[in-house]
Every structure is written in C-alpha cells, then in structure tokens.
Amino acid sequence: MNEIVAGIDVGGTNTLLGLVDEQGKIHADETIITTDYPEVTDFIKALAVSINKMLDAHENMTLIGIGIGAPNANFYKGTIELAANLTWKGLIPFADMVRKEIDVPVLMTNDANAAAMGEMIFGGARGMKNFIVLTLGTGLGSGIVINGQMLYGHTGFAGELGHSVIVPEGRDCGCGRKGCLETYASATGLVRTVLYLLSEKRGNSILRDIVPGELTSKMVAEAAANNDLLALEAMDYTADKLASGIVNALAFSSPEAVFLFGGLANAGDMLLEPVRKYVDMKVLPVFKNTFRIELSSIPENNAAILGASALVWNERSL
Numbered sequence: 239m240n241e242i243v244a245g246i247d248v249g250g251t252n253t254l255l256g257l258v259d260e261q262g263k264i265h266a267d268e269t270i271i272t273t274d275y276p277e278v279t280d281f282i283k284a285l286a287v288s289i290n291k292m293l294d295a296h297e298n299m300t301l302i303g304i305g306i307g308a309p310n311a312n313f314y315k316g317t318i319e320l321a322a323n324l325t326w327k328g329l330i331p332f333a334d335m336v337r338k339e340i341d342v343p344v345l346m347t348n349d350a351n352a353a354a355m356g357e358m359i360f361g362g363a364r365g366m367k368n369f370i371v372l373t374l375g376t377g378l379g380s381g382i383v384i385n386g387q388m389l390y391g392h393t394g395f396a397g398e399l400g401h402s403v404i405v406p407e408g409r410d411c412g413c414g415r416k417g418c419l420e421t422y423a424s425a426t427g428l429v430r431t432v433l434y435l436l437s438e439k440r441g442n443s444i445l446r447d448i449v450p451g452e453l454t455s456k457m458v459a460e461a462a463a464n465n466d467l468l469a470l471e472a473m474d475y476t477a478d479k480l481a482s483g484i485v486n487a488l489a490f491s492s493p494e495a496v497f498l499f500g501g502l503a504n505a506g507d508m509l510l511e512p513v514r515k516y517v518d519m520k521v522l523p524v525f526k527n528t529f530r531i532e533l534s535s536i537p538e539n540n541a542a543i544l545g546a547s548a549l550v551w552n553e554r555s556l
C-alpha cells in the first residue's frame with residue numbers, strides 16, 4: 239500500500255484539496271466552493287465526501303493524515319479563530335470536527351506557515367534549518383523556520399511580519415494600526431503606491447489609462463517590464479519597503495534564505511533585483527552575504543495543497 243496525505247487549503251471563496259504522496263506528486267484534486275456552506279458542519283461533511291471520493295478512485299493508497307492550511311488556523315489547538323474572510327464566526331474546533339468524519343491525524347496551520355512547510359519539504363528550502371517564506375498576496379504573510387522548526391510562538395500565531403510597522407504613522411492597515419509592512423509590500427500595497435504616484439506625478443504612464451478600481455499588481459509588473467517609468471518607480475518603492483521588513487527579519491532569526499511567494503512575487507526579477515539591492519544597502523553588517531533572497535520554487539497553482547500536506551509529511555520525517 240502506498241501512503242498518501244490529503245492536503246486541504248481552506249480559502250474564503252474556494253477550498254482546494256488533493257492527495258499528495260511523499261515526493262510531492264498530486265494524485266487527485268478537487269475544489270469545493272467554500273461560500274456554498276454557511277454552516278461549518280456541512281462544509282466538513284462535504285470535505286469528507288470529497289476525500290473519500292478521491293480515495294475510492296485510488297484503492298492502492300492508504301490515507302495516513304490530513305494537513306490543512308486555513309486563515310487564522312492555530313497549529314496547537316487545531317482551531318480556526320476569528321477569521322475575517324470566512325463566513326464561520328468565532329472559535330471553530332476544525333481539526334476535531336474533521337477527525338470525527340475521517341479518523342486519521344489532522345494537522346492545521348495558517349496559509350503562510352503551510353507555504354513555508356511546502357518549501358521545506360518539497361521546494362527550495364529542502365535541507366535548510368533556518369529560512370523565511372514571505373507570501374505577497376492581498377496581504378503579506380510569513381512562515382518562519384528556526385533551527386528546523388516552524389515558529390508558532392506562545393499563542394500559535396507567531397510570524398506576523400506583515401504587521402510589523404515599517405513607517406511610523408504610515409498607511410492605514412486593516413489591523414487598525416498604521417504603517418504595517420503589508421500596506422506597502424503586497425499586491426494591494428503596490429496598487430496603493432501606483433494610485434498615489436498617479437495622483438502626485440505628471441508624465442505619461444500606460445497605467446493612467448486604467449480605471450483605478452481595475453488596476454492590479456500584475457498590470458503594474460507588466461508596465462514595469464515595458465519600462466514604464468511610473469510603474470518602475472512604484473516597484474522600486476515597494477522593494478525598498480519590503481527590504482526594510484526583510485532586514486529586520488534577518489536581524490531577528492538569521493535565516494539562510496528568504497523566499498518570496500504569491501501574486502506580487504510573480505513580478506520576478508522586476509521585484510527581486512531591487513529588493514536584493516536595498517537589502518544589501520540596509521542589512522546589519524554582521525549578516526552581509528550570509529543569506530539568499532529567492533523566488534519560491536513551488537508552482538503557485540499547487541502550492542497550497544502541497545504546503546498543507548507537508549504538515550503531515552514533516553511529522554513523518556522527524
């Protein structure tokens with residue numbers, strides 16, 4: 239019998255799930271529309287049906303565990319707590335509820351930690367004991383591995399680099415405070431920077447032709463790749479702020495590598511090169527040339543399922 243893990247990525251709109259083997263091969267996958275289930279109990283029943291359906295089609299495989307990435311998931315308690323972008327409110331004993339449907343070990347953590355776990359087991363961080371993954375999507379998430387272990391902290395919610403303050407009294411953040419890293423260094427932050435530059439600066443830019451509400455970080459990256467000066471300035475500003483966050487993180491945990499992942503990271507070298515430049519300028523001398531900054535090597539469309547399954551595979555490899 240071949241051992242297999244179910245990896246589940248619970249999202250506000252869609253939930254992705256798949257069967258992943260020890261080499262990171264996805265043998266089956268399914269999508270569930272999260273918003274179709276106003277009651278979490280119905281959602282978990284639907285998850286179980288999907289997992290069993292996938293297993294029925296793979297009779298030579300034995301399920302050894304379920305790994306789940308979800309917003310505000312607590313690794314210690316297996317709960318989802320006060321997740322703003324999920325319809326289920328309050329404190330949900332999610333892992334226990336899943337275990338009642340399918341009796342195997344269930345591990346869960348938040349999306350960014352799952353991405354870091356995926357990088358450690360299947361990606362560029364294989365063999366590393368100290369690294370950080372920054373997920374640059376709507377917000378900025380971080381998964382921090384120190385001495386070979388994911389950093390969960392006292393509460394289980396450690397690793398909120400996106401809400402470290404980079405600019406005192408800076409931009410308003412969704413957390414209710416000001417100047418957090420994610421208000422600058424995220425797909426949303428980049429768009430905010432472009433809108434600001436468009437209103438403050440003259441000069442031609444292809445971005446002026448786009449309705450402000452429809453502007454995306456992808457459009458900005460494409461404009462920058464076409465040498466649009468305003469787009470380039472916005473990328474440079476974003477990279478500068480991201481570098482400030484990274485050098486603080488370097489001082490905190492001295493990682494071997496920092497991996498950038500998610501929407502904004504798709505800008506590739508347009509982002510990576512200025513980030514490396516500013517990090518080199520700002521880094522504490524003792525850490526100079528001791529680390530790498532790379533793009534994640536995990537394909538984005540598989541990353542969530544792989545990362546969630548890696549929670550279980552990591553326990554097996556200990």
Ligand SMILES: [Zn+2]
Binds near residue numbers: 411
């Ligand atoms: Zn914040």
